[in-house]
Amino acid sequence: MDYRLEGKQAFVAAGAYGIGEAVANLLTQEGASVIVADRDEEVLREKASAWTGVVVADLATAGGVNEALSYALKTFGKAPDILINNLGVGDSSSFEDTSDERWAKSIEVNLMGCVRICRGLIPEMAKNGGASVVNTGSDLAKQPEPTLMDYGVCKSGLLYLTKALAKQYAPNVRVNAVLPGPVWTRMWTRPGGIVDQLIGHYGVADRDAAVKRFLEDRYLPLGIGQPEDVAHAIVFLASPLAKFITGSTLDIGGTLRGLV
């Protein structure tokens, strides 16, 4: 595939694993220079040679975002052409058990990380022109569920942010979002992750049974996607091939559950 990215510079937020890693790899394969920021130092160092640069930073804090952006601006010598805002962490919890602290933490990681990175980079990207931003939302942003309210509310906020920024910075910066349904990453597979939570929720014996019940309950006939499925959509939206698309949200894999 030729996404016409030769010579472009890209900053990927939260790219050590999963969807972010797949995006960073595809951008690199397509000829872009890529900087990956993530808080997982060990994994980032292991994978560093795959990309132009890596920076260890907690992107859920203002200080971490500042460090990561300073590194990117210094390494590239200017603001990147492409910004991928992929930071997001979801943990199931009932509404009653979701404390103020947890809401605040969720907002920092699932919303403010993206806000701060956009504020730090987009004005400079706009000066250069021909730039694009892709935010990773979630199908939950449009199809709310009771179990991940803090996460879903933040992902809905990202949709507003996406369209509002698209309006503010058109035509110099295009801003779009992808809304993935379930994707097989560590968000699902890590100990205590979504699969383990589903085992508890459905009271079933094993992982396969839990995932099967989930897919039936949520009407997800395409099943669970792979990070690469989302990466192609993100890289397309980031690329000059999508030059006539801004302020849009692309549903991936979880579309058939609701009317929106």
Ligand SMILES: NC(=O)c1ccc[n+]([C@@H]2O[C@H](COP(=O)([O-])OP(=O)(O)OC[C@H]3O[C@@H](n4cnc5c(N)ncnc54)[C@H](O)[C@@H]3O)[C@@H](O)[C@H]2O)c1
């Ligand atoms: N996997 C899914 O089913 C799914 C569905 C919809 C949306 N999403 C969204 O996709 C994006 C990527 O998720 P994923 O499934 O690839 O998850 P993942 O757990 O595989 O990757 C998340 C990455 O974020 C990094 N990270 C977490 N907290 C961080 C912090 N404070 N600072 C810097 N880096 C941090 C992790 O180290 C990891 O590299 C997220 O925004 C998530 O909300 C995922």
